[in-house]
Amino acid sequence: MTKLATTKPPQLAVAYDDIKRAADAIRGAVVATRFEQSRTLSALLNAEIWLKFENLQFTASYKERGALNKLLTLPPEQRQNGVIAMSAGNHAQGVAYHAHRLGIPATIVMPAWTPTIKVENTRSHGANVILEGQSLEEAYRFAVGYGTEHGLTFVHPYNDPAIIAGQGTVAIEMLETAPDLDVLIVPIGGGGLISGMAVAAKAINPKIKVIGVEAQLYPSMLNAVKKTSLPVGGDTLAEGIAVTAPGSFTQQIIEELVDDILLVSEADLERAVSLLITIEKTVVEGAGAAGLAALIGGANRLYKGKRIGLVLCGGNIDTRLLASVLTRELARDGRLSRLAIDIPDRPGQLARVSGIIGKAGANVVEVYHQRVFTDVPAKGTELNLVIETRDRKHLEQVVSELKANGYVVLVKSSGAGAGAP
Numbered sequence: 001m002t003k004l005a006t007t008k009p010p011q012l013a014v015a016y017d018d019i020k021r022a023a024d025a026i027r028g029a030v031v032a033t034r035f036e037q038s039r040t041l042s043a044l045l046n047a048e049i050w051l052k053f054e055n056l057q058f059t060a061s062y063k064e065r066g067a068l069n070k071l072l073t074l075p076p077e078q079r080q081n082g083v084i085a086m087s088a089g090n091h092a093q094g095v096a097y098h099a100h101r102l103g104i105p106a107t108i109v110m111p112a113w114t115p116t117i118k119v120e121n122t123r124s125h126g127a128n129v130i131l132e133g134q135s136l137e138e139a140y141r142f143a144v145g146y147g148t149e150h151g152l153t154f155v156h157p158y159n160d161p162a163i164i165a166g167q168g169t170v171a172i173e174m175l176e177t178a179p180d181l182d183v184l185i186v187p188i189g190g191g192g193l194i195s196g197m198a199v200a201a202k203a204i205n206p207k208i209k210v211i212g213v214e215a216q217l218y219p220s221m222l223n224a225v226k227k228t229s230l231p232v233g234g235d236t237l238a239e240g241i242a243v244t245a246p247g248s249f250t251q252q253i254i255e256e257l258v259d260d261i262l263l264v265s266e267a268d269l270e271r272a273v274s275l276l277i278t279i280e281k282t283v284v285e286g287a288g289a290a291g292l293a294a295l296i297g298g299a300n301r302l303y304k305g306k307r308i309g310l311v312l313c314g315g316n317i318d319t320r321l322l323a324s325v326l327t328r329e330l331a332r333d334g335r336l337s338r339l340a341i342d343i344p345d346r347p348g349q350l351a352r353v354s355g356i357i358g359k360a361g362a363n364v365v366e367v368y369h370q371r372v373f374t375d376v377p378a379k380g381t382e383l384n385l386v387i388e389t390r391d392r393k394h395l396e397q398v399v400s401e402l403k404a405n406g407y408v409v410l411v412k413s414s415g416a417g418a419g420a421p
Contacts, residue, residue: 012256013161013249016203019168019196022069026166029098030064031057035177035309040279041292045300048307050181052174055284055315059097059121061090061240062170062313063157066192068098069166070155079104084152086143088114088136090240090314091157096127107152109143111136115318137244158190159247168196174309175204182306185291185299187313188212188221188261189241191250197311198257211299212254212261213290214241215269221246222261225254237269237325240287240314267332268293273322274329276312285317334392336365339399341383342408353383356405360398363388384412 033053041049054062071083082105085095092108099106106127110119112134123129130146133139147154156163170193175181184201186194191212198210214222217234224246236242246254254261272289275296276282291310295303330336343349354364366386389395395411402409 018165022165059093060315063090063094066163066166067094070162084147096125100126158192171197171200187290195253237286264293
C-alpha cells in the first residue's frame with residue numbers, strides 16, 4: 001500500500017474545530033443516519049463491515065451536510081442576493097433543498113444532458129434550474145459567469161472549506177458509534193467528503209487508516225497525488241465521482257492525511273450495488289457503492305479481520321439503470337442465461353425443448369428463432385432462449401439435459417463469456 005501522507009504537515013484549509021462547528025450548526029437539519037454493522041457482508045468479506053447509510057438523507061445524499069454548512073456561513077447580504085451552484089445531481093438537490101428552507105434564492109446550473117428526473121427533483125425544492133453546457137466543465141464556466149453577472153454567491157460542490165467541513169461530520173458520527181474502527185473507505189470525486197472525513201477521523205484517532213476509492217475510468221485524484229497519467233473519461237456507473245479535475249483544497253488534505261487511493265472496475269461497482277440491495281435491502285447509486293466495490297475487488301485481503309467503515313454516500317440512481325444492473329448481475333451469477341440451440345425447423349420442437357428445460361426445474365423467460373443469420377442448415381433453425389436458473393450449477397444441469405437429448409447447445413451469455421459451461 002502506497003502511503004500518501006507526508007511527514008511534515010502543512011497548514012490545511014480545514015481543521016477539526018471547523019468540522020465540530022459544522023456538526024453543531026447542521027444538527028437537527030440533516031439526518032444523523034444509521035451506522036450499523038452488516039453481519040452478512042462481514043462474513044462474506046472476512047472483516048467487520050460497518051455501513052453509514054447516507055443514502056437515507058432527505059435528498060438521498062451526504063451532500064446536504066456541506067451545502068447547509070456553507071449556506072449558514074453566508075452573511076445576510078449574500079443570503080438576500082441568492083446563491084448559484086453547478087451540479088448534475090446530488091449537490092444540486094442539497095443546495096436547492098436547504099436554500100429553500102432558509103429562504104435563500106437558489107439558481108442551479110445543470111448540464112443539458114442531465115436526466116429529467118434529477119432536473120425535476122431539483123426544481124421541486126424551489127430552485128431556478130438552468131440547463132447549459134454539454135459537459136460539467138461547460139456548465140461550471142457558465143455558472144461562474146452567470147453568478148458574477150447577477151451578484152450570486154457560488155457554492156462549489158467540493159473545493160470550499162465550509163463544504164469540506166460539513167462533509168467531515170460524517171466521520172464524527174461514525175466514530176461516535178464505533179470508536180474502534182481500523183479503516184475508513186471513502187469514495188473520491190472532487191474529494192470533499194474524504195477530505196473532511198480524514199481531518200475529523202485523524203484528529204479523533206490518529207492511527208485510523210483512511211482509504212479513498214475512485215472509479216477506474218476517473219482516476220483524477222490518484223493522478224494528481226501520485227503524479228501518474230492514467231486516462232480519465234468514459235461512461236461509469238459511478239457518475240457521482242466522475243470528476244476530471246480534483247480541488248486544490250481537497251488535494252492538499254488528501255496528500256497529507258489519506259493513506260491510499262484504490263481504483264474499482266465497473267463490474268465491481270455493479271456487483272456492489274446489487275449486493276447492497278440483496279443483502280441490506282437498500283438502494284445505493286454507483287458512487288455510493290464504491291467502497292464496497294473496492295473490497296469486492298480484492299482490497300479485503302489487505303484488511304482481513306479489520307473493523308472497516310464504509311460510507312453509502314448516495315442513493316440517487318435511475319430506475320432503468322438499476323434494473324439493468326440487477327439483470328446483469330443475475331447473468332453473472334448464472335441465474336439468467338441466453339442459450340442458442342440448433343433444432344430441426346419442424347412443428348413440436350419448441351415444445352420438446354421447453355419440456356426438457358421445465359422438467360429440469362428452469363424457467364423460460366424469452367424465446368425467438370434465428371433462421372437467416374446462422375450457420376445451421378436450411379431445414380434447421382437456431383432457437384434462442386433466455387432461461388432462469390437457480391445458480392450456475394443448475395444451469396450446467398439444464399445444458400447437460402438438453403445435450404443428452406441430442407441438441408447442440410451454446411451458452412451465449414451467462415456472465416462468464418461465451419461457450420457452454
